[in-house]
Amino acid sequence: xxxxxxxxxxxxxxxxxxxxxxxxxxxxxxxxxxxxxxxxxxxxxxxxxxxxxxxxxxxxxxxxxxxxxxxxxxxxxxxxxxxxxxxxxxxxxxxxxxxxxxxxxxxxxxxxxxxxxxxxxxxxxxxxxxxxxxxxxxxxxxxxxxxxxxxxxxxxxxxxxxxxxxxxxxxxxxxxxxxxxxxxxxxxxxxxxxxxxxxxxxxxxxxxxxxxxxxxxxxxxxxxxxxxxxxxxxxxxxxxx
Amino acid sequence: xxxxxxxxxxxxxxxxxxxxxxxxxxxxxxxxxxxxxxxxxxxxxxxxxxxxxxxxxxxxxxxxxxxxxxxxxxxxxxxxxxxxxxxxxxxxxxxxxxxxxxxxxxxxxxxxxxxxxxxxxxxxxxxxxxxxxxxxxxxxxxxxxxxxxxxxxxxxxxxxxxxxxxxxxxxxxxxxxxxxxxxxxxxxxxxxxxxxxxxxxxxxxxxxxxxxxxxxxxxxxxxxxxxxxxxxxxxxxxxxxxxxxxxxxxxxxxxxxxxxxxxxxxxxxxxxxxxxxxxxxxxxxxxxxxxxxxxxxxxxxxx
Ligand SMILES: Nc1ncnc2c1ncn2[C@@H]1O[C@H](COP(=O)(O)OP(=O)(O)O)[C@@H](O)[C@H]1O
Ligand SMILES: [Mg+2]
Numbered sequence: 001x002x003x004x005x006x007x008x009x010x011x012x013x014x015x016x017x018x019x020x021x022x023x024x025x026x027x028x029x030x031x032x033x034x035x036x037x038x039x040x041x042x043x044x045x046x047x048x049x050x051x052x053x054x055x056x057x058x059x060x061x062x063x064x065x066x067x068x069x070x071x072x073x074x075x076x077x078x079x080x081x082x083x084x085x086x087x088x089x090x091x092x093x094x095x096x097x098x099x100x101x102x103x104x105x106x107x108x109x110x111x112x113x114x115x116x117x118x119x120x121x122x123x124x125x126x127x128x129x130x131x132x133x134x135x136x137x138x139x140x141x142x143x144x145x146x147x148x149x150x151x152x153x154x155x156x157x158x159x160x161x162x163x164x165x166x167x168x169x170x171x172x173x174x175x176x177x178x179x180x181x182x183x184x185x186x187x188x189x190x191x192x193x194x195x196x197x198x199x200x201x202x203x204x205x206x207x208x209x210x211x212x213x214x215x216x217x218x219x220x221x222x223x224x225x226x227x228x229x230x231x232x233x234x235x236x237x238x239x240x241x
Numbered sequence: 242x243x244x245x246x247x248x249x250x251x252x253x254x255x256x257x258x259x260x261x262x263x264x265x266x267x268x269x270x271x272x273x274x275x276x277x278x279x280x281x282x283x284x285x286x287x288x289x290x291x292x293x294x295x296x297x298x299x300x301x302x303x304x305x306x307x308x309x310x311x312x313x314x315x316x317x318x319x320x321x322x323x324x325x326x327x328x329x330x331x332x333x334x335x336x337x338x339x340x341x342x343x344x345x346x347x348x349x350x351x352x353x354x355x356x357x358x359x360x361x362x363x364x365x366x367x368x369x370x371x372x373x374x375x376x377x378x379x380x381x382x383x384x385x386x387x388x389x390x391x392x393x394x395x396x397x398x399x400x401x402x403x404x405x406x407x408x409x410x411x412x413x414x415x416x417x418x419x420x421x422x423x424x425x426x427x428x429x430x431x432x433x434x435x436x437x438x439x440x441x442x443x444x445x446x447x448x449x450x451x452x453x454x455x456x457x458x459x460x461x462x463x464x465x466x467x468x469x470x471x472x473x474x475x476x477x478x479x480x481x482x483x484x485x486x487x488x489x490x491x492x493x494x495x496x497x498x499x500x501x502x503x504x505x506x507x508x509x510x511x512x513x514x515x516x517x518x519x520x521x522x523x524x525x526x527x528x529x530x531x532x533x534x535x536x537x538x539x540x541x542x543x544x
Contacts, residue, residue, distance in 0.1 A: 066455065093457035104452045108263055120252045121457045123245035165456070 097166030275478025330377030435532030475529020479522035
């Protein structure tokens with residue numbers, strides 16, 4: 001069940017994320033992203049692939065309003081990110097889970113506090129918070145590490161911690177930037193199952209990855225970028241079981 | 242809803258607490274700076290308060306005597322008294338008859354009553370004694386009063402019970418003014434130092450701040466723990482400053498008590514009232530909170 005493809009969501013009003021002719025230029029004269037249009041529906045799971053420097057991270061940063069598009073429009077959860085006022089950004093981000101390529105964990109807070117942070121920003125009551133953090137840590141296999149600090153964890157453990165923080169609040173959109181880069185194959189599958197699980201429960205998922213084996217194995221929709229341009233958008237493929 | 246607030250409060254307290262524990266050095270610098278500032282400001286307050294206390298003591302005895310012409314008719318006197326009572330700043334008017342004046346003189350010159358023995362007539366004039374409202378016990382108000390009633394028929398001349406009181410009042414006003422200016426400068430300088438100190442702490446945690454923003458922390462959510470930290474530091478600084486002030490006061494008192502007695506007479510110096518102490522500690526807390534707010538403002542938390 002987990003590895004079976006989910007029907008792509010209908011295009012249009014139901015989309016969680018929509019990009020219309022989006023371009024991004026950090027430096028005048030060069031484009032990190034060029035005229036990209038795509039939609040991501042509820043519960044849809046998309047692999048975002050392409051060589052290093054293709055614009056995967058840039059695309060994700062624009063979706064959670066860390067960068068603004070230079071051209072085009074981005075609608076996320078019904079909000080036009082290109083025109084979002086700064087005070088409206090936090091509320092949008094609380095509905096989006098992000099696994100950063102460099103994790104962005106708080107080194108002075110414990111594993112437990114790092115995961116809890118996503119619940120603290122929305123003010124989850126203490127009892128519920130504790131239960132959800134514990135359940136999440138168990139799912140990523142870090143419950144025995146909950147009072148450690150991130151820097152005392154291995155790379156793989158830090159990555160799982162980052163994923164736990166992104167998923168603990170059941171986000172409507174999940175953006176995972178190379179979330180399995182530091183994991184060994186067994187752990188990679190476990191984590192991908194966790195992410196696929198979130199998609200099955202309705203979360204719209206973007207996973208940036210270089211790992212073709214992973215893409216083949218899961219057989220989901222693939223969006224491939226090359227030098228900032230949309231090179232491929234293959235709806236859904238048969239999973240290779 | 243309540244539960245959410247409670248959850249937030251818990252988070253803020255926990256975060257502020259760990260923040261305090263993480264940066265003990267910058268924290269101590271803030272606390273000590275605030276304590277020192279409040280020690281100085283408190284010393285000024287102590288000086289002014291004691292000077293005012295002396296003024297109050299003497300102020301109670303601060304009367305203006307309007308000496309009356311002899312042979313004033315009963316009806317004229319009554320009218321004069323009424324008009325004087327209506328003058329600005331006059332709380333009460335007492336009539337001191339010639340006989341009462343003589344009686345007083347005798348009482349205050351016991352043993353030297355012989356001075357008056359040879360006189361067949363009472364040389365002392367009758368007078369109206371004006372008791373002034375506290376806010377009118379100063380030179381300017383006195384002048385206004387004399388201007389208002391001085392020309393009234395029946396008044397021969399004025400006498401002030403204690404001339405030095407208005408001079409002393411002027412001195413107190415001056416000292417209070419100077420103390421307020423110096424206090425304000427001190428408080429501002431402290432605010433600057435505290436702001437810069439806290440800014441260092443915020444700068445040291447700038448990665449944390451940016452991560453909090455990325456996971457959806459609002460400006461307020463990020464700022465409140467820092468403001469709480471500032472409040473705690475300010476409160477500690479205030480309490481420490483107050484403790485230092487009390488200690489110094491009790492250490493210094495015996496050393497200076499001899500000369501103080503000369504200067505202050507029978508009014509023994511006392512410490513600040515509870516309200517002033519609470520005010521001092523609140524100023525400390527305020528400095529901490531404002532310092533944090535200013536540091537955060539400069540650090541630009543973003544949306
Ligand atoms: N903050 C930035 N400032 C300037 N150039 C940037 C910035 N971030 C990314 N780029 C450039 O944009 C392009 C796309 O980068 P990125 O989105 O990180 O690609 P990917 O994640 O696919 O490796 C690259 O050429 C990169 O050098
Ligand atoms: Mg990248």
